[in-house]
Amino acid sequence: MNDEIAKLSPQGLWENFYKLTQIPRPSKKEGKAIDFIEEFGKSLGFTTIRDEVGNVIIRKPATPGYEDRMGVILQSHIDMVPQKNSDKVHNFETDPIETYIEDGWVTANGTTLGADNGIGVAAAMAVLQATDLEHGPVEALITMDEEAGMTGANGLKSGLLEGDILLNMDSEDEGELYVGCAGGSDANIKFNYTESEVPADSVAFRMAITGLKGGHSGLDINIGRGNANILMFRFIKYAVANLDARLASIDGGSLRNAIPREAFAVITVPAENADDFVESLEEFEDMYKAEFGNVEPNLSFTAEKSDLPATLIDELTQDDLINGVIAAPNGVMRMSTDMEGLVETSTNLAIVKSANGVIDVKCLMRSSVNTAIEELESKMESVFRLAGAEVSFGGQYPGWKPNMDSPILKTMQEVYNNKWGKVPEIKAIHAGLECGILGSAYPHWDMISFGPTIRYPHSPDEKVNIETVSLFWDYLVETLKNVPVKK
Known part of the structure; x- marks a missing residue:
């Protein structure tokens, strides 16, 4: 049952998270959730501000005796990534998330859960509600549209917030403190195609690559999971070269910051090559399963006969698209030389979709080194311009440079050690936390990111x-109690 999670401990946090699961909040369509947070702040009688882009700021005064502490901003984003299995009927703009408990974890029925970053939002709400905590001045900063463009963080104006310390609650491993993150850039690639006739005596197939795990294009990029777009185009290139195949349409991936789990394509072959086509596809499926082994145990590559498409993508554009996708950088480009095990630079070939004479290809490039992103942009531009496409870049956001002399870092290390007898790990993350952007508007902020353990x-x-x-x-709670006194 959905409401089972509301009974978990700490109950205030889980009750709030349950409420969030009942409010649709996909990126760029999270208006109802923003309204909910604004009304929540007002209902507590606290100063509540909704800025011009939709971020919500709620101020709670210090508890008695803690008025001299540095102000803390509890920051999380309200939107969630809308991903579902292809066989799941769910509308992220209208339907609640169906949660359940399994083996000590909370998960969802065939969709993303929204713990990223709903747990952080729920924690901030629980702090605002609580009457038994000890803390200095607290502000909750709930940003919007983090997952699909960092719109909220980019739109936050300086001077709105009064605090000195930012606690970003958007990392995903308990016992770890994050002090830096990667920046990013979107590659937007466009092919224009003309529609050509379907050759006589052709047979059409609808191909589907499904069952891949996908995941976060920053956190999971080094695991070696399959990219549905890459796998699809490997076979399409073979089929075009050896079986006289022609591409009618492609629909791979759905979000720039998610490794594509599924890709679908309609392709035609001469009727005389139909049996060879099916046999070759089965061989490719076996080959992919051998390559990915236990990493992708549910990988499936299938083809079903379909009605002939009305038209095909013209042959020149088809070939240019194939060559561009096959040659494009994808995956981990470089590991960090400063922090062991940290990906420095990567790219995710996230989306390839055709419709109405246009094929859109979208990639998200990440790096903790700004010049490395510039180099990757240059490579991407060269590959796809050689393939005849239009290339532009946007959505750039800065990384967050670690400050190992951070006072709040020292405090949180001491608190963790005093409470659990060990020091938390200090890490940087190969993902786009909002800290880099927020810190550019509030350069005096001392920032840390932390959170519970979230997987996939x-x-x-x-x-x-x-x-x-x-x-x-x-x-x-213990960190808020031990925040340093203002100097």
Whole structure:
């Protein structure tokens, strides 16, 4: 049952998270959730501000005796990534998330859960509600549209917030403190095609690559999971070269920051090559399963005969598209030389879609080194311009440079060690936290990111560990109690 999670401990946090699961909040369509947060702040009697882009700021005064503490901003984003399995009937703009508990984790039925970053929002709400906590001045900053463009963070104006310390609650491993993150840039590639006739005596097939795990294009890029677009075009190139195949349409991936789990294409072949086509596709499926092994145990590559398409993508554009996708950089480009095990630079060939004479290809490039993003943009531009496409870049956001002398870092290390007898790991993350952008508007902020353990964000396998949510909450409460005095 959905409401089972509202009974978990800490109850205030889980009750708020349950309420969030009942409000549709996909990126760029999270208006109802923004309204909910604004009304929540007002209902508590606290100063509540909704800025011009839709971010909500709620101020809670210090508890008695803590008025001299540095002000803390509790920051999370309200939107969630809308991903579902192809066989799941769900409208992210109208339907609630169906949650359930399994083996100590909270997960969702065939869709993303929204723990990224709903757990952080729920924690901020619980702090605002609580009457038994000890803390200095607190502000909740709930940003919008983080997942699809960082619109809220980019639109936040300086001077609205009064605090000195930002606690970003959007990382996904309990016991780790994040002090830096990657910046990013979107590559927007466009092919214009003309519609050509279907050759006589052709047979059409609808191909589907499904069952891949997908995942977060930053956090999961180094796991070696399959990219549905890459796998689809590997076969399409073979079929065009060896079986006289022609491409009618392509629909691969759905979000720039999610590794594509599924890709679909309609293709035609001469009737005399139909049996060879089916046999070749089965061989490719076996080859893919051998390549990915246990990483992608549910990989499926199928083809079903379909009605002939009305038209095909012209042959020149088809070939240019194939060559561009096959040659495009994808995956991990470079590992960090400063932090062991950290991806420095990567790119995700996220979306390839054709419709109405246009084929859109979208990639999200990430790096903790700004010049490395520039180099990757240059490579992407060269590959696709050679293939005859239009190329532009947008959505750039800065990385967050670690400050190992951070006072709040020292405080949170001491708090964790005093409470659990060990020091938390200090890390940077190969994902686009909002800290880099927010810090450019408020350069005096001392920033840390932390959170409970979440697995497989941006995919229908997303889940959050119940025990670590309790640990995360206790850590947050103790940190607020020990925030340094203003100097």
